[in-house]
Amino acid sequence: AQSVSQHNHHVILSEAASLELGCNYSYGGTVNLFWYVQYPGQHLQLLLKYFSGDPLVKGIKGFEAEFIKSKFSFNLRKPSVQWSDTAEYFCAVSPLLFINDYKLSFGAGTTVTVRA
Amino acid sequence: EPEVTQTPSHQVTQMGQEVILRCVPISNHLYFYWYRQILGQKVEFLVSFYNNEISEKSEIFDDQFSVERPDGSNFTLKIRSTKLEDSAMYFCASSGKAGKYFGPGTRLLVL
Numbered sequence: 121a122q123s124v125s126q127h128n129h130h131v132i133l134s135e136a137a138s139l140e141l142g143c144n145y146s147y148g149g150t151v152n153l154f155w156y157v158q159y160p161g162q163h164l165q166l167l168l169k170y171f172s173g174d175p176l177v178k179g180i181k182g183f184e185a186e187f188i189k190s191k192f193s194f195n196l197r198k199p200s201v202q203w204s205d206t207a208e209y210f211c212a213v214s215p216l217l218f219i220n221d222y223k224l225s226f227g228a229g230t231t232v233t234v235r236a
Numbered sequence: 237e238p239e240v241t242q243t244p245s246h247q248v249t250q251m252g253q254e255v256i257l258r259c260v261p262i263s264n265h266l267y268f269y270w271y272r273q274i275l276g277q278k279v280e281f282l283v284s285f286y287n288n289e290i291s292e293k294s295e296i297f298d299d300q301f302s303v304e305r306p307d308g309s310n311f312t313l314k315i316r317s318t319k320l321e322d323s324a325m326y327f328c329a330s331s332g333k334a335g336k337y338f339g340p341g342t343r344l345l346v347l
Contacts, residue, residue, distance in 0.1 A: 163340035164327060221267045222336045223292060226279040
């Protein structure tokens with residue numbers, strides 16, 4: 121079974137600071153990788169995903185993530201955060217079993233607090 | 237943009253009662269899922285559903301749980317006899333070519 125670990129439980133930054141959230145996974149086979157965001161009181165929203173191809177993926181709201189296969193990592197980045205980026209961020213992994221079938225294993229989540 | 241919807245948004249029930257959580261997945265998706273998130277814990281996979289049957293389920297998904305797609309649009313999760321530890325946020329999801337999308341969740345509180 122796959123597992124996902126997120127390095128930071130809580131990150132506090134000031135506006136305009138750069139953000140990087142670490143995510144490592146363990147799984148022997150090919151995976152699909154996702155980052156989801158959960159704003160306070162809202163549901164999980166897909167930020168970005170990696171299926172194949174260019175390991176640097178760009179998502180919504182200025183986020184990007186880089187898949188480094190040799191390190192089993194999929195770190196999330198944003199060069200300049202805003203107060204509205206305050207949320208909980210979840211890394212998730214799905215084995216590539218069937219097309220369009222993604223059984224996700226989630227990391228524990230990282231709470232990001234951006235101070236104005 | 238199409239989205240997954242869930243009803244109700246909140247449900248309070250007494251221990252031992254049956255609850256049904258409802259979901260309307262994105263219309264052209266073929267895979268459906270339920271996840272739950274107990275307060276302060278990880279989001280956990282419960283069950284996946286494809287072609288009108290369960291394709292995979294976790295250890296959490298015991299005999300108290302069942303899923304159904306009663307018509308062409310709804311996807312339901314039934315908990316037959318709720319326990320205190322079933323209190324959680326329950327997320328429905330569906331997936332297609334573009335990825336997996338979650339509903340807003342139903343917050344279930346068992347008293």
